[in-house]
Amino acid sequence: MDDFKILTIQDISCVGQCSMTVALPILSACGLETAVLPSAVLSTHTAGFQDFTVKDLTEEMPKIIEHWKKEGIRFRALYTGYLGSAEMISYVLTIRNELLTDDGVFIFDPAMADDGKLYPAFDEAYVREMKKLCAVADVVLPNLTEACFLTDTPYKEDFNGRWVNGLIDSLRGLGAKQVVLTGVSFTDHSTGVASSTGGATYYYHHIKYAKGCHGTGDVYSSAFTGAFMRGMTLHDAARVAADFTARCIGYTQENYPDHWYGVKFEPVLPELIEKL
Numbered sequence: 271m272d273d274f275k276i277l278t279i280q281d282i283s284c285v286g287q288c289s290m291t292v293a294l295p296i297l298s299a300c301g302l303e304t305a306v307l308p309s310a311v312l313s314t315h316t317a318g319f320q321d322f323t324v325k326d327l328t329e330e331m332p333k334i335i336e337h338w339k340k341e342g343i344r345f346r347a348l349y350t351g352y353l354g355s356a357e358m359i360s361y362v363l364t365i366r367n368e369l370l371t372d373d374g375v376f377i378f379d380p381a382m383a384d385d386g387k388l389y390p391a392f393d394e395a396y397v398r399e400m401k402k403l404c405a406v407a408d409v410v411l412p413n414l415t416e417a418c419f420l421t422d423t424p425y426k427e428d429f430n431g432r433w434v435n436g437l438i439d440s441l442r443g444l445g446a447k448q449v450v451l452t453g454v455s456f457t458d459h460s461t462g463v464a465s466s467t468g469g470a471t472y473y474y475h476h477i478k479y480a481k482g483c484h485g486t487g488d489v490y491s492s493a494f495t496g497a498f499m500r501g502m503t504l505h506d507a508a509r510v511a512a513d514f515t516a517r518c519i520g521y522t523q524e525n526y527p528d529h530w531y532g533v534k535f536e537p538v539l540p541e542l543i544e545k546l
């Protein structure tokens with residue numbers, strides 16, 4: 271059986287331009303066959319909509335895993351995002367351990383926090399479980415807040431390169447083989463990413479838009495996963511994904527200044543395809 275498939279595990283927010291509805295189109299645009307395991311179905315994402323509905327899908331996971339095992343299905347990469355409950359993390363570990371090919375890659379976006387705070391659905395128990403995924407990740411893709419939660423580091427907005435390098439060392443201390451840290455901003459008008467593999471850490475900076483946008487973490491991680499699985503180095507994939515995400519924010523703010531719940535990444539996809 272052809273095994274050059276990616277499996278992505280994250281929620282379906284039916285409306286909201288995040289998680290699965292961002293990952294699938296981006297990975298497809300990158301030319302990669304993508305299988306899905308929805309972790310939960312929500313009527314919308316949880317950041318700004320009121321009274322959203324949530325259906326957790328943890329209990330489906332063992333049945334799906336068993337079926338895939340029987341069929342001999344394996345994946346060349348596992349890419350996880352927003353999961354939703356601490357209980358499902360043991361199943362994610364089973365998938366990582368038993369359904370990846372021998373050279374398979376686990377790309378872990380610990381989507382659980384931003385701006386110094388956990389998302390509403392999560393607590394310390396969830397963070398504890400996420401540390402177990404970080405320990406076996408080939409690449410971990412946190413923003414600064416998530417990196418702080420994973421490493422028990424107090425969050426701060428004013429920092430220097432030494433502090434960021436310490437955070438990267440702590441993530442690698444947890445077990446993550448390679449790190450791409452997002453939202454690393456040393457000046458008011460720029461932001462960027464720090465990518466670290468082997469002994470080398472590179473910083474890449476680009477324009478910072480005044481207003482932050484929801485869903486950009488998922489756009490970034492999906493574009494990174496697409497570029498990395500198309501064979502780019504960690505540093506190149508980190509840079510291509512950063513440029514794409516910045517362009518999506520710029521495009522949205524120029525053309526749809528009132529669009530608040532996500533970014534209009536769709537019209538920018540041709541630019542990502544050109545870079546691959």
Ligand code: PXL
Nearest residue numbers: 283288289315316317352381
């Ligand atoms: O990764 C962002 C995200 C994904 N899914 C859901 C969310 C959020 C952020 O708030 O609420 C359901």
